[in-house]
Amino acid sequence: MISVLLTEDHNVVRNGIKSLLEKENELQVVAEATNGRQALDLLENGLDPDIILTDINMPQMTGIELAAQVKNKFPKVKLLVLSMLDHEKYVVEAFKAGAIGYILKNVTATELIYALLHVCRNNERYVCHELSLRMLDKLIKKQDVVIPDELADVDISKREIEVLSLIAEGYTNLEIADKLYTSKRTVEGHRQNLIDKTGSRNTAALIRYAILGGLIS
16 A cells, blocks of 8 residues: 655645545555645654655745655655646756656546556656657757667567557556557566667657657657
């Protein structure tokens, strides 16, 4: 069971997120806070959640300020940002402060759950698909992009190409598994194999690699 400290200053939004998370057997909201200061007080008084799901714009202490405090005082506690702020500067600030992930409030319920489970199970950073693709588009539009010679040397199977194409379209592992009539675990394996084969650091880098290499359009 993954324990979640939910930090959001809007009551209606917080209650909606809580209701959504409580439908998942693997997630449990163990406490709620209306700002970063309150969340930090809960941690200092002994609360030990696996992850904090937090907004950025809140009174008294923002989510980014909270991320920095948590990283300094409670490094074992993960922090995932859930925000309406979609400018890349906020994404960069959040990760620099210590966040393990950044997702937008307009993500699907499926992606929100996936993000929480992914960062907790794998201890890997996560950026929602919309932001990943947006930053990828910005990268590939740069005129100084150089296509590496080694792109053609990677052996990628037909099924991996299918998975890669669906990843690029923004589908989650579970959605890809449904479309390809296979298991989620198998799709996760294909995704990791693709990252390993291409030497990519994350999904956004993997998609950029595939586009530059002509593997997908």
